[in-house]
Amino acid sequence: MHSAVDAERSSSRAAATAPARVAVAGATGYTGQELLRILSRHPAVTVTAAMSSGTSAARKLPALARLWAGDITPLSVDSLRQAEVVFLALPDAAAAELGPTLVDAGVRVIDLSGAFRLTEATARARWYPETYRVPEHTVYGLTELARPAVAGARLVANPGCYPTATLLALSPIAAAGLLAPDVDVIVDAKSGVSGAGKTPSERTHFSEVHGSMGAYGVFGHRHGAEIEQGVASATGAATVVNFVPHLVPLDRGILATIYVRLTPGTTEDTLADVFQQAYLSAPFVRLVGSTLPEIKHVAHTNFCDIGWRVDASGRAVLVSVIDNLLKGASGQAVQNLNVMLGIDERTGLW
Numbered sequence: 001m002h003s004a005v006d007a008e009r010s011s012s013r014a015a016a017t018a019p020a021r022v023a024v025a026g027a028t029g030y031t032g033q034e035l036l037r038i039l040s041r042h043p044a045v046t047v048t049a050a051m052s053s054g055t056s057a058a059r060k061l062p063a064l065a066r067l068w069a070g071d072i073t074p075l076s077v078d079s080l081r082q083a084e085v086v087f088l089a090l091p092d093a094a095a096a097e098l099g100p101t102l103v104d105a106g107v108r109v110i111d112l113s114g115a116f117r118l119t120e121a122t123a124r125a126r127w128y129p130e131t132y133r134v135p136e137h138t139v140y141g142l143t144e145l146a147r148p149a150v151a152g153a154r155l156v157a158n159p160g161c162y163p164t165a166t167l168l169a170l171s172p173i174a175a176a177g178l179l180a181p182d183v184d185v186i187v188d189a190k191s192g193v194s195g196a197g198k199t200p201s202e203r204t205h206f207s208e209v210h211g212s213m214g215a216y217g218v219f220g221h222r223h224g225a226e227i228e229q230g231v232a233s234a235t236g237a238a239t240v241v242n243f244v245p246h247l248v249p250l251d252r253g254i255l256a257t258i259y260v261r262l263t264p265g266t267t268e269d270t271l272a273d274v275f276q277q278a279y280l281s282a283p284f285v286r287l288v289g290s291t292l293p294e295i296k297h298v299a300h301t302n303f304c305d306i307g308w309r310v311d312a313s314g315r316a317v318l319v320s321v322i323d324n325l326l327k328g329a330s331g332q333a334v335q336n337l338n339v340m341l342g343i344d345e346r347t348g349l350w
Contacts, residue, residue: 021085029089109154110340143336144284170230179262221243254322268289275308284331292307295321
């Protein structure tokens with residue numbers, strides 16, 4: 001198992017080598033600011049540029065005072081080309097255009113939009129029509145399930161927040177063949193308001209969210225397609241996933257409650273064995289068994305906590321929680337960066 005001492009030693013080794021030059025495009029949004037917060041203390045990188053998503057004048061971020069001394073500058077493709085790795089925290093359309101351009105210039109890219117997450121062309125055309133080209137060596141970067149591919153990727157499509165929480169709980173069971181055939185999977189997920197991004201809307205206004213909870217995107221949320229893609233990758237067959245997200249009056253965090261039916265004879269101990277094998281070397285996945293996790297346990301961390309219960313009839317309830325801005329976005333992006341750089345994936349995140 002990993003330890004804090006191992007992480008410290010790894011960070012020291014990382015600091016002894018030449019820092020990687022990294023840049024952030026879209027640094028003023030929630031995920032962009034979280035990226036800068038992490039990268040500012042990362043011993044293996046130097047932030048060469050942090051840019052807004054447009055042409056606004058250079059400015060500082062008060063939240064990062066004394067953490068990062070640079071300025072947020074207007075978006076410049078030429079400046080991004082000077083980095084070794086670029087994080088794109090941009091809207092889908094902008095990332096779809098900029099990602100292939102940077103890869104063509106020899107830059108490695110970690111994209112936090114949804115532009116490159118779907119591998120099937122028909123699904124991508126429906127949910128991300130702005131994506132006109134997917135560069136070679138593009139990898140879906142759910143770190144725990146794709147480390148070898150991430151290590152050699154030219155472009156990493158950082159997973160969505162809901163799919164991260166859901167697939168970390170569901171994929172090991174699906175891969176082990178424990179899902180009963182011809183039974184839909186139900187994913188009931190709740191997210192804090194920051195998951196909607198920084199641009200305000202009537203739906204995310206404080207007076208609309210406070211004291212309330214509501215479902216949205218029923219049969220029409222692109223993360224549903226991403227979850228179905230992940231389950232199909234694990235099982236080798238299409239599986240129907242009924243995914244319904246909900247907005248709750250929290251600033252951050254996701255709780256996904258997943259309802260499945262298991263093959264006969266599958267017990268809680270069976271699931272424990274499957275999860276233990278799947279995440280034996282996963283420092284950011286914590287398995288809590290029947291002690292079901294809560295959002296407050298993972299807020300402001302890069303952990304995903306997974307709990308489960310199984311009844312005698314084979315029904316199972318999985319509960320998975322993450323911080324949507326960290327494990328669901330910026331933290332996982334840095335985790336992928338560490339894998340790409342060949343250093344301990346906890347560096348800068350421990």
